[in-house]
Amino acid sequence: MEFSSMEELLQQCHEKNWGIGELMLEWEASKTGRSQKDIFEKMKERLLRMKDAIETGIEDKSTAPSGISGGDAYLLQQYKEKGNYLTGSITVDAMKYAFATSETNARMGVIVATPTAGSAGILPGCIFALRDNTDIPFDELVMGLFTASAIGYVIANRAFISGAAGGCQAEVGSATAMAAAAIVEMNGGSPKQSVQAAAMGLKSLLGLVCDPVAGLVEVPCIKRNVIGTSIAFTAAEMALAGIQSRIPCDEVIGAMYDIGKSMPRTLKETALGGLAATPTGEELKQKIMGKPCLRNVN
């Protein structure tokens, strides 16, 4: 039951009449020889660790050791409590939880990479916003992680998921696609709709460069995670409404790969271009590192 493209994934789901999450769980079981129950429990533990990261992050008002991030999850929490937000409860909660996770990550706290640490805020942000605003049972949220992992699995093997290899589009882009597909499936959408959501989520982030200030996974990474949750929900809403990506998901992934390959090295996590190279970015780098973080330390 191997699959290496979204097309093949959908074919398998169609033949077995399974959801993407179910297929991924069975695939893992058949591949490893372990029981579905064991694998499910292992995934559930990851969801619980995500919850811990969120709770730690919301409570912690402190700035990261770098001094350039931290405390924004708390601000958003205060803002939510006032009740005057513009979008909706689910959007603001997703933003809040994405902030909390990514801020925990920046503080060298424990998080779950989904698919990477730099993009670890998006999927938990969306999932825990659903927990708070819908009546989806906890076990279904765990299944959402299986759905997301299938999407990430295809992207990771066909293109890349790290900023150093393919820019932020590979990282925040993949995470957003994964979250969009999971949201669709957790809300009763079909596998086809999930894949459409993944395509639309990823398309919106094509070309995004990886340009972290001082090389830290903070500026602009954290806010890109926060905004990624909104893109994921928007893509999911479109897919659930029956709207389709004009470019098939596998081709979107192919485009992401080509773009990443032709992206200059300065824009792939080297902190040598983009926002990292702005006057303020350079100034922060000097301040944090004491000196440019280049070459021999000895």
Add this chain to the structure above:
Amino acid sequence: MIYNSCFDIIGPIMVGPSSSHTAGVVSIGKFAYDLLGGVPDYAHITFYDSFAETYRGHGTDKAILGGLLGMDTDDPGIRYAFDLAQDEKMNVTFQMENQCSYFDHPNTLMVEVRRKGKRLEIGGASLGGGLSKIFYMNEHRLDLLLNTEIDMEWIKETYLSESR
């Protein structure tokens, strides 16, 4: 298909801030620790390309030491790895280089470690999302993904014989 499990995508559980620059590097260090059978007393670490440019912000230096000290990716002790390495009397040096001639990837490192007369030189690449591979070991090129079942005894016999 280098990613071959749902847990390669949802995971690892890890201390931040970067899966490729922190967690993937811990795994490479841990691999060396496992091969040596303990904490090395000497470690010379070379970071290339993206690692060389951004290791401080990502704690890549702490990550490799954490791994060499036997820590897993979610060990909160990683942030104190320098102090812990000193406690273990590990003689540590770092070197920064542009590009690795053995393997073309931005996130590569070489580490030479010694313990009780055993010497091990390995090259590792962190491929993203916490997944790493070993591409070099004691003058041999190899292709060993760290998310697969690894027969450590076989590895020791095949690659470590000449360094004994």
